[in-house]
Amino acid sequence: MLHRIERLLLDLAVIAIIGLCVLITATVVLRATVNGGIPDTTVMVAELMVAAIVLPLAAATTARAHIVVEFLSKMMARRVQDWLIVGGTLFGVAALSPLIYAGFHEATSTLASGTFFFGELGLPKWPGRVVFLIGIAFCWLRLLLMAIGDIRTIRACGHIDPEGSGTDDLLAERD
Numbered sequence: 001m002l003h004r005i006e007r008l009l010l011d012l013a014v015i016a017i018i019g020l021c022v023l024i025t026a027t028v029v030l031r032a033t034v035n036g037g038i039p040d041t042t043v044m045v046a047e048l049m050v051a052a053i054v055l056p057l058a059a060a061t062t063a064r065a066h067i068v069v070e071f072l073s074k075m076m077a078r079r080v081q082d083w084l085i086v087g088g089t090l091f092g093v094a095a096l097s098p099l100i101y102a103g104f105h106e107a108t109s110t111l112a113s114g115t116f117f118f119g120e121l122g123l124p125k126w127p128g129r130v131v132f133l134i135g136i137a138f139c140w141l142r143l144l145l146m147a148i149g150d151i152r153t154i155r156a157c158g159h160i161d162p163e164g165s166g167t168d169d170l171l172a173e174r175d
Contacts (some may be wrong), residue, residue, distance in 0.1 A: 002142070006062055009055040009138060016051035023048070039120035047128040054135030058142045061092075082150070082160050089147040096140040103133040 023044055027037045038044075060066060068088075073081050107129040116122045153160045 002058075002138075002145070003062070005138060006059040006142070009135065010059040013052050013055040016048045016055070020045060020048045020052060040117065040123055043117045043119055043121075043123055047123075047131075050128045051131045051135075054132050054139075057135055057139035061139055061142045061146065078159050079154075082154050085160060086147055086150050086154070089143050089150065092143045093140060093147060096136055096143065099136050100133070100140055103129065103136055107133045 023038065023041060027041045030037050073084050076084070107126065110126045110129045115125045117125060150160050
């Protein structure tokens, strides 16, 4: 089930990127041809950027596709490397917890107050806040489940295979 949600979030991020491309291209063309533009472009671009960056975090976490620096850890014993992976995952869980709290607080207060961006269209602020909260929350959940799974694997098998899971499972889920 979580793979399907991650795939949906990844697809929504792709749609956001396509929307960014269309919006920016249309704005540039309109400015060059008729000296006009789309109202509130900067607000829409900023909100779509949030979706494009935050929504695929859970899928990237599943694929273990985050940036890592391995030049020192590769010199350590395999068991130490495994526990470093678990430690990094747990650090990610701890680091995202305050972001979830702040995101929840911001989303609920924005929803309750019904605030809007200043501009011609009067776009509401809550969609970007809610998208941020959803993306961070699913990334946090995936990190927590990966940490638990990695600890179980280390205890059962003695080591984990960080290359053996992730992208294949996510792509196979779609077929």
